[in-house]
Amino acid sequence: MAQFDSKVQDYIAKSADFAQPILNRWRQLVHATCPEVVEAIK
Numbered sequence: 001m002a003q004f005d006s007k008v009q010d011y012i013a014k015s016a017d018f019a020q021p022i023l024n025r026w027r028q029l030v031h032a033t034c035p036e037v038v039e040a041i042k
Helices: 006-014 020-033
Strands: none
């Protein structure tokens, strides 16, 4: 089960407009490829 972190969502929301779709796509790909991944901002 995917574990989403609201800090990651906040980071993406604060990113430049051009980068947001790219970051969201990477996030989707990571979760689709590795469903047990746990997000974290370090």
